[in-house]
Amino acid sequence: MKQLSTRHLIGIKNITENDIHLIFETADNFKEVINRPIKKVPSLRDITVANLFFESSTRTRVSFELAERRLSADIVNFTASSSSVSKGETLLDTVNNILAMKVDMVVMRHPAPGACVFLSKHIPANIINAGDGTHEHPTQALLDAYSIREKFGDVAGKKVAIIGDILHSRVALSNVFCLLKLGAKVRVCGPPTLIPRHYGDLGVEVSHDVRDTLRWCDVANVLRIQLERQDIKYFPSLREYHQYFGITREMLDSLNKEITVMHPGPINRGVELTSDVADSRQSIILQQVENGVAVRMAVLYLLAAQQA
Amino acid sequence: MNENGKNLLHHERFGITIERLCHQLIEDWGDFSDACVVGIQPRGVPLSDRIHERLQVLTGNTKIEYGRLDITFYRDDFRLHDTPLAPHPNEMDFIVTDKKVLLVDDVLYTGRTIQAALAALQHYGRPKAIELLVLVDRRFNRHLPIQADYAGLAVDALDEAYVRVHWREIHGEDEILFFEKKQ
Numbered sequence: 001m002k003q004l005s006t007r008h009l010i011g012i013k014n015i016t017e018n019d020i021h022l023i024f025e026t027a028d029n030f031k032e033v034i035n036r037p038i039k040k041v042p043s044l045r046d047i048t049v050a051n052l053f054f055e056s057s058t059r060t061r062v063s064f065e066l067a068e069r070r071l072s073a074d075i076v077n078f079t080a081s082s083s084s085v086s087k088g089e090t091l092l093d094t095v096n097n098i099l100a101m102k103v104d105m106v107v108m109r110h111p112a113p114g115a116c117v118f119l120s121k122h123i124p125a126n127i128i129n130a131g132d133g134t135h136e137h138p139t140q141a142l143l144d145a146y147s148i149r150e151k152f153g154d155v156a157g158k159k160v161a162i163i164g165d166i167l168h169s170r171v172a173l174s175n176v177f178c179l180l181k182l183g184a185k186v187r188v189c190g191p192p193t194l195i196p197r198h199y200g201d202l203g204v205e206v207s208h209d210v211r212d213t214l215r216w217c218d219v220a221n222v223l224r225i226q227l228e229r230q231d232i233k234y235f236p237s238l239r240e241y242h243q244y245f246g247i248t249r250e251m252l253d254s255l256n257k258e259i260t261v262m263h264p265g266p267i268n269r270g271v272e273l274t275s276d277v278a279d280s281r282q283s284i285i286l287q288q289v290e291n292g293v294a295v296r297m298a299v300l301y302l303l304a305a306q307q308a
Numbered sequence: 309m310n311e312n313g314k315n316l317l318h319h320e321r322f323g324i325t326i327e328r329l330c331h332q333l334i335e336d337w338g339d340f341s342d343a344c345v346v347g348i349q350p351r352g353v354p355l356s357d358r359i360h361e362r363l364q365v366l367t368g369n370t371k372i373e374y375g376r377l378d379i380t381f382y383r384d385d386f387r388l389h390d391t392p393l394a395p396h397p398n399e400m401d402f403i404v405t406d407k408k409v410l411l412v413d414d415v416l417y418t419g420r421t422i423q424a425a426l427a428a429l430q431h432y433g434r435p436k437a438i439e440l441l442v443l444v445d446r447r448f449n450r451h452l453p454i455q456a457d458y459a460g461l462a463v464d465a466l467d468e469a470y471v472r473v474h475w476r477e478i479h480g481e482d483e484i485l486f487f488e489k490k491q
Contacts, residue, residue, distance in 0.1 A: 003391040029395040033381070037403065038431040041381035071381075301381075305392035 007306050008120045008127040009299055011136035012177035020181060024146055026298035027291070034070060034293055044073035047304050050098050052108040053130070054080040054091075054115075059265050059289065060130050060140070064107050067296035076103060091115065092122055099123055105303065108132075126303045134168050134229065140264050141174035143295040145182055147288045148219055151260055156183030161213045163189045163245065164223030164272050167196055168230065171264045172223060176202055189213040190245060193234040194225075210245050214255055221262040222247060222272050242271050249276040260284055313472070313485035316444075317461055322482040325460040326355075329441060330362045332458055333410065342436070343408040344373035348425050349380075349396035352413035354475040355443055359412060373407070375400035382424040405433030414473045416442040419454035444471050444484060 004019050012020075033041055049068045053061055061077075068075050076098065095106065105126045108116055113135035120127045131137040149155050160179050166172045166188050179186045180203055187205040188195060200206045207213050214220060225241060235241050252259065261273070261283045269275050278285060317325065337343055340363060347356025353376050360374045378398035386393060411425055422440060429438065445459035449467050461484060463471055470487040474480075 002394075026392075026395065029378070029380075029398065032398050036400075036431065037433075040431070042427065043381040043386055046387070302392050305387065305389070 004302050004306065007303065008116070008129075009138050009303065010116045010120060010127065010129050012138045012141050012174045012181070013136065015138075017181045020142065020145070020178065023142055023295065023298045023302065024149060026302060027146055027294045030070075030297040030301070031291070031294040033297070034290075040070050040072060042072045043301055044068070044071040044304050047071075047104045048074040048076065048102060049105045049107060049300070050076045050078060050103040050125075051130075052078045052095065052098070052106060052110075054108070054110045055131070057109055057130070059292070060109065060137075063289070063292040064128075064130060064139075064296055067293050067300055068107075070293070071297055071300055073105075073300070076101070091119070095119060095123055099125060105300065126306065128299060128303065131170055133170065134173075135170050136174045136177075137170040137264075138174050138178075139292070139296055139299060140171050141178040142299070143288055143292040144171075144175055144221060144262060144264065145178045145184075146295050147262065147284055147291050148184075148260075150287070150291065151284060152218070155179065157185070158219060159185045159187070159217045160219045160221060161187045161189055161217035162221045162223065163210060163213060163247070165194045165225045165234075166190050166199065166223070167194045167234070168226040169223050175221060176204055180204070187213055187216060191235050191241070210247065211251060211254075214247070214251060214259060217259055219260045219262060220247065221264070223264065224266060224268055225271060238268075238271050246270075246272055246274065247277050248274045249280070252277060252280075252282065258282060262288060264288070313487045315483050316463065316471075316486050317484040319482050322484070325443070326358055326362065329458055329460055330359060330366055333359075333363065333441070334366055337408065337410070339367040339369045340372045341369060342406070343410060344375065344402065344404060345410045345412060346375045346377050346400070346404075346425075346429070348411065348413045348421060349376055349378040349398065351415070351473070354477060355414055355441075355473075356412035359410075359441070373402050375402065377425060377428055379421065379424040379428050382428045384420060384424065400432055403433040404429060404435040406436050409435045409438045411438055411440045413440075413442050415444040415446060415471050416440070416454070416456050416459070417446045417449060417471075419450050419452035422454045423452055443473055446471060 002022050005016050107128045107130050109130040110132050113133035115132045116127050116129040129138055145155050162172050176186055187207055189207045189210055263285045267278055345356055345360045347353040364370050364372055376399040378396045380393050380395040439457040441458040442456045443460040445456045445462045447462055447464050468489050470490040472485045474483045476482045
């Protein structure tokens with residue numbers, strides 16, 4: 001069988017289109033597993049996975065943990081707030097200590113971009129990036145593209161708009177790499193202050209007009225405004241942001257086609273999406289969450305096979 | 309493909325063997341009203357497809373439950389391979405609790421596939437009993453205490469040898485081929 005071209009999943013930028021297809025095909029099988037009465041297989045029973053979360057997370061951590069448990073892996077959980085990191089230990093020391101306890105894989109979220117690359121150069125375990133600062137969040141991009149594939153049959157040729165805080169979003173960057181590799185057309189849309197200046201060089205269209213973008217796209221992937229990463233004011237107020245860039249029922253109804261709405265979560269209801277959009281038939285937000293477990297199982301399974 | 313392989317069972321006798329297995333099954337299992345057939349993916353499935361089809365015709369029971377079980381995630385050699393094991397579609401849309409299960413595979417050799425299948429089946433409930441049907445029983449080199457209840461053909465061969473089953477719908481011909489050395 002085919003195998004991944006890499007031992008670590010650091011970012012979508014470093015993997016190939018074939019890798020992505022292999023992950024999707026494997027995820028199809030795991031999707032069937034998680035819909036069985038007993039949702040557990042023993043594949044990773046001899047593997048120990050450390051979940052290192054140096055930054056807060058609900059969905060991703062629970063999703064990874066479920067994926068690991070459903071593959072029967074042993075799990076060590078670690079969150080920065082309750083660890084020796086607050087006593088001044090370096091990242092490498094923390095991780096080396098955990099590895100000395102014989103851990104085979106590390107799933108890490110860290111506020112510093114590049115933290116996972118750094119680790120992969122220093123320790124022998126397989127590293128999976130669960131989000132590094134504003135850099136990449138590869139499993140989120142994979143599950144987003146997987147959900148598009150599930151809905152439309154294929155990602156190639158689809159028009160996908162990524163709307164919101166592009167500047168601070170690792171989800172946006174990973175999504176752009178993933179969608180372009182799979183042959184989709186991508187447009188990013190948001191206030192000029194929240195789109196990095198040279199984003200167009202990645203091969204995507206840039207727009208500041210949300211209505212025009214919605215008319216153009218088949219899928220709108222809507223992102224949260226990441227206030228916690230914004231040290232200066234990028235727009236006057238959330239209310240004004242909502243007025244110019246928030247997506248409402250009325251906007252969707254005014255289009256002459258039905259587009260699909262996605263959101264990586266957590267949603268700020270009434271800011272980037274109104275509730276009647278988030279909970280509508282057009283939204284596949286909860287399917288994304290379900291697919292997240294299957295896609296993460298596939299990534300863990302395929303990387304674990306590279307151990308031997 | 310088959311020029312160096314010795315043909316152990318070809319077209320006509322192949323069909324007779326499958327027919328004989330079906331009659332043996334009916335003799336023991338009746339009309340399969342409390343039983344199901346489960347083929348092991350991928351190589352057991354062409355055999356289980358035929359067995360299931362013939363049993364429905366011979367018993368007149370057109371509702372014999374039938375599943376195709378993928379055991380990839382239950383295998384014990386997962387990390388001993390250079391590349392990941394490729395999974396196959398798993399189609400089990402019923403629970404086996406209190407049913408007799410006929411497990412079907414093409415070749416019984418070390419017994420490890422069957423062990424994995426037994427582990428996988430546990431996830432679909434507690435069956436009343438499980439019996440094993442194989443087309444070829446390679447009687448040497450078993451690694452586990454597992455035996456077939458029904459076998460089409462017994463083959464005694466050394467460990468280096470290799471037995472391959474070809475199917476009309478996949479390979480164009482029904483035959484069992486024997487190779488002195490693994491290809």
